[in-house]
Amino acid sequence: MSAAEQLAALRLRIDALDEKILELISERARCAQQVAKVKKDEGEAAMFYRPEREAWVLKHIMELNQSPLNNEDMARLFREIMSSCLALEQTLKVAFLGPEGTFTQAAALKHFGHAVKSAPMAAIDEVFREVAAGAVNFGVVPVENSTEGAVNHTLDSFLEHDLVICGEVELRIHHHLLVGETTKTDRITRIYSHAQSLAQCRKWLDAHYPNVERVAVSSNADAAKRVKSEWNSAAIAGDMAASLYGLTRLFEKIEDRPDNSTRFLIIGNQPVPPTGDDKTSIIVSMRNKPGALHELLLPFHANSVDLTRIETRPSRSGKWTYVFFIDFIGHHQDPLIKDVLEKIRSDAVALKVLGSYPKAVL
Numbered sequence: 489m490s491a492a493e494q495l496a497a498l499r500l501r502i503d504a505l506d507e508k509i510l511e512l513i514s515e516r517a518r519c520a521q522q523v524a525k526v527k528k529d530e531g532e533a534a535m536f537y538r539p540e541r542e543a544w545v546l547k548h549i550m551e552l553n554q555s556p557l558n559n560e561d562m563a564r565l566f567r568e569i570m571s572s573c574l575a576l577e578q579t580l581k582v583a584f585l586g587p588e589g590t591f592t593q594a595a596a597l598k599h600f601g602h603a604v605k606s607a608p609m610a611a612i613d614e615v616f617r618e619v620a621a622g623a624v625n626f627g628v629v630p631v632e633n634s635t636e637g638a639v640n641h642t643l644d645s646f647l648e649h650d651l652v653i654c655g656e657v658e659l660r661i662h663h664h665l666l667v668g669e670t671t672k673t674d675r676i677t678r679i680y681s682h683a684q685s686l687a688q689c690r691k692w693l694d695a696h697y698p699n700v701e702r703v704a705v706s707s708n709a710d711a712a713k714r715v716k717s718e719w720n721s722a723a724i725a726g727d728m729a730a731s732l733y734g735l736t737r738l739f740e741k742i743e744d745r746p747d748n749s750t751r752f753l754i755i756g757n758q759p760v761p762p763t764g765d766d767k768t769s770i771i772v773s774m775r776n777k778p779g780a781l782h783e784l785l786l787p788f789h790a791n792s793v794d795l796t797r798i799e800t801r802p803s804r805s806g807k808w809t810y811v812f813f814i815d816f817i818g819h820h821q822d823p824l825i826k827d828v829l830e831k832i833r834s835d836a837v838a839l840k841v842l843g844s845y846p847k848a849v850l
């Protein structure tokens with residue numbers, strides 16, 4: 489058989505397979521419509537989006553996968569199928585730190601898939617307010633970066649709002665130096681970016697643009713937007729912002745650490761049931777006395793509960809003297825975790841469970 493004949497035969501097979509896939513996805517979509525009907529019949533407070541179920545579906549697919557596609561690529565395809573199926577039940581409106589093209593938007597799409605309605609906000613606090621007001625279903629906020637540490641705006645917002653964390657998502661962050669069509673690349677005098685991104689590329693900037701002014705703006709996408717109208721400036725931002733604002737990459741992957749990643753949290757109003765592979769986030773304030781932190785950590789150690797993060801913030805009101813943000817493995821409904829939380833509650837000035845949620849799958 490000639491190469492042309494082989495290709496033609498293979499393409500016929502692919503066509504037949506596509507038709508089968510189409511049929512199966514359609515059947516799956518009809519099932520989702522029936523699920524929606526059952527949920528609606530249950531009553532007013534129907535919860536269409538079920539993060540614990542979605543996490544299970546993705547993990548199940550990754551466990552079964554034996555194809556040439558790797559687990560992450562396969563799960564991403566199913567992520568999009570589920571996203572569209574859920575949209576048949578309810579179109580989720582998701583708020584994030586805008587404008588369009590930020591890493592937070594990329595995180596939102598990674599977590600929910602592309603069939604959601606995007607609601608870009610001007611500041612992290614506005615994301616919290618929109619969710620609290622019920623104007624959107626969920627919000628996505630950055631919480632920590634592997635190079636730069638905690639995102640304090642987000643931590644402080646948790647003190648001011650009563651919202652539930654219902655998921656987490658991790659994103660590898662690649663920064664590029666972006667320029668526009670009219671930029672004179674040998675005469676760049678200003679580089680725009682978000683303060684966190686400037687910090688994540690500090691060594692690269694010191695080596696390549698030591699005398700160029702670094703200007704911190706509200707987001708990477710905002711930085712990319714500004715470059716369009718200025719001939720002497722560049723922006724540090726990611727792929728999404730580059731394609732959205734029509735900029736080209738003068739230098740690629742300029743982050744100082746190759747493993748640079750950011751963890752984002754999904755905030756909403758709906759608690760998530762246990763999946764068996766969960767994380768919990770709490771805020772605790774302790775009395776200002778010697779040994780307070782030791783006392784706080786003891787119940788975790790005594791019960792072999794894995795702490796994944798601990799962060800301290802200054803208190804914002806009289807009630808919160810010293811505030812610790814703690815993440816650990818387990819769900820607040822697990823009997824062991826319940827015991828740990830009860831012990832902490834008896835020693836603390838205040839304890840707030842921000843939420844238990846499935847560990848990031850993708």
Ligand SMILES: C=C(O[C@@H]1C=C(C(=O)O)C=C[C@H]1O)C(=O)O
Nearest residue numbers: 520523536537538541570573574
């Ligand atoms: C179909 C359901 O509703 C939504 C859609 C899902 C899917 O397409 O698999 C999974 C969970 C929910 O977010 C369900 O609850 O099972």
